[in-house]
Amino acid sequence: GQNIDQPTEMTATEGAIVQINCTYQTSGFNGLFWYQQHAGEAPTFLSYNVLDGLEEKGRFSSFLSRSKGYSYLLLKELQMKDSASYLCAVRDGGGFKTIFGAGTRLFVKA
């Protein structure tokens, strides 16, 4: 079966660092994506991991451990505009299906 778990909500302070975790169990694996979604808007692509290790892109970094079925998204120097839902998504072995986790709602406070 397919299962992707993320915390429901997190709160962090402006300027701080926050780590959003994701664990997954899927039938096959062809990459893990992180998307950001502001309320009422479409998801936008943040990062992609298919090999173990850390991918860094500006203030955002994403880590993957395939053996543990685990990923995290690290956001540095938090800004108020980072308040959004962060969706962990896994593309299955066949390559067509991208399955989304329930998302983590991040609240950034001043």
Place this chain on the structure above:
Amino acid sequence: DTEVTQTPKHLVMGMTNKKSLKCEQHMGHRAMYWYKQKAKKPPELMFVYSYEKLSINESVPSRFSPECPNSSLLNLHLHALQPEDSALYLCASSQDRQGRSPLHFGNGTRLTVT
């Protein structure tokens, strides 16, 4: 600005109506998708087209009928919907079926069935 364009942005329809949602992309992507998203829930996959052929139908009721007239266009025809079908319908595209290409989403059509 999104590179995937969806129309209309909002749609209110009765249970006996027939309507269509439209999606267009000009990025040369060969895979296109329909997702359904309820409030505070993740997007749920409905259909996948690859090279203009239907590749995946996630057991979606027949009152939803997808169509891919060409590589740039994707439609979703709606007929005899139920109030529980009210949701945000997201179209997405990706370069191809390979793992690295992310989904590019349109801004969605917010559908209300009365």
